Amino acid sequence: MPTVGTRLRETTRRLSEAGVASARHDAIVLIAHTLGLEPSYIRTAAARDDEWPPGADLDLLEARVTRRIDREPLQHITGKAYFRSIELQVGPGVFIPRPETEVVAGVAMAYAREALEMRGEVRVTDLCAGSGAIGIAVATEVPYAEVSMVEASEEALVYLRLNARFQPPEVRRRLRAVYADARNCLRQFDACADVVVTNPPYVPISAVPRDPEVALHDPPEALYGLGEDGLDVPRAILDEAQRLLRVGGVVVMEHGDDQGAALREYAESSEWWGDAHTLTDLTGRDRMLVATRVGV
Numbered sequence: 227m228p229t230v231g232t233r234l235r236e237t238t239r240r241l242s243e244a245g246v247a248s249a250r251h252d253a254i255v256l257i258a259h260t261l262g263l264e265p266s267y268i269r270t271a272a273a274r275d276d277e278w279p280p281g282a283d284l285d286l287l288e289a290r291v292t293r294r295i296d297r298e299p300l301q302h303i304t305g306k307a308y309f310r311s312i313e314l315q316v317g318p319g320v321f322i323p324r325p326e327t328e329v330v331a332g333v334a335m336a337y338a339r340e341a342l343e344m345r346g347e348v349r350v351t352d353l354c355a356g357s358g359a360i361g362i363a364v365a366t367e368v369p370y371a372e373v374s375m376v377e378a379s380e381e382a383l384v385y386l387r388l389n390a391r392f393q394p395p396e397v398r399r400r401l402r403a404v405y406a407d408a409r410n411c412l413r414q415f416d417a418c419a420d421v422v423v424t425n426p427p428y429v430p431i432s433a434v435p436r437d438p439e440v441a442l443h444d445p446p447e448a449l450y451g452l453g454e455d456g457l458d459v460p461r462a463i464l465d466e467a468q469r470l471l472r473v474g475g476v477v478v479m480e481h482g483d484d485q486g487a488a489l490r491e492y493a494e495s496s497e498w499w500g501d502a503h504t505l506t507d508l509t510g511r512d513r514m515l516v517a518t519r520v521g522v
Contacts, residue, residue: 230268231275233257237291244295252300253291259304260287297438309359312366314389316357319381321448323359326507327425327480330514331360333505334423334478338368341420341475348372351415351470353408353424353463356382356448358389358401360423365397374402374419376411379447409462411470418472425480426463430456457485461492464515468498471519479515486512493517 228236234253241249254272258265261282290303299322301307307316309323310331316322334350342348348371352361355375365373375390377383383405390401404414408424428451435441435449452458460479467477477499481489486504493502493515500520507513 227278227280229275230257230271230278231273233278234268234272240291241294244297246294246297248300252294255300255304256290256294257287260290297442299439299443302443307357307359309357310363310367312359312362312393314357314359314362315385315392317385318443319379319445320385321356321382321444323357326509326513327360328363329505329507330423330425330478330480331363333514333516334360334421335364335368337421337476337478338364338371342368342370345420348421349419350374350421350423351376351419353411353422353467354378354426354448355386355403356425358386358403360425362389362393362397362401364423365400366393370400372400372402374404374415376404376406376408376414378405378407379445380405382445382448409459409466411466415470418475419470420472420475421478422467422470422475423478424463424467426460427451428456428460428481428485430454455485455488456482457488457492460485460489464489464493464499464517465496468496468519473519473521475519477515477517477519480513481515483511483513486515489515 237253238250241252254265254268258268293303301316301322307314307322310328338348338350350364350371350373352375355361355377358375361373361375365371377386387403406414427449429449431450451460490502493499499517502517504512505514
């Protein structure tokens, strides 16, 4: 029987040959998931070249490795995704949260904390919530934040509600899942938001993602923002956000790294938005629009 180190190296080789960029990481996660162990244990066992555990289900491991070789997302195979400090359940039909969106969530949290300090309470609305990654992270990291999460996909809503339900009671009671179109959801709310945060679909129809994990497995309605530039949906959501926010409230909207100027220009053309500016992600790429709701 091969050792843990031998099996890890072989699995890594196969994934790498299939074009998986994070081959070793994914091999570790798949082995750990199959054995019911933590990835850190697999790393240590591989470094020691421990014997392979007796009774391990090799057929199950092979099935999972084959799915990853076929470029099914790792998160679909494990059923888990991680976002900032939280673990989420994900699967087919829901957008898998990305690391760059963690920065967007962090900016929304900063504005939520400012509102909480000034007003003693804070309401946050997460539009196009998907798995609930942003909204749940905000409720987890910003004490007392009341968070509404709006999602139009019934498939994604299943995961959204499931992830909200599995949070600790002090977080769960401050979460609200809303089944509605982010472009027309004002009727669902009876109070003004202090912060609206959104990771809307913004990929142009012509810009098919190169990675099979994205192109073949992420739901199209979570990717493509319609219009030649992919910004028809984000513009409509921006219009709805100005109706959801109180005067002085802030919208934080994720976008593609070449869409900052277009969204700034759109916000600046409206009498309802002020101080529209673009912030970058950790790689220095334009990543989000931030604008303040102003009175007229």
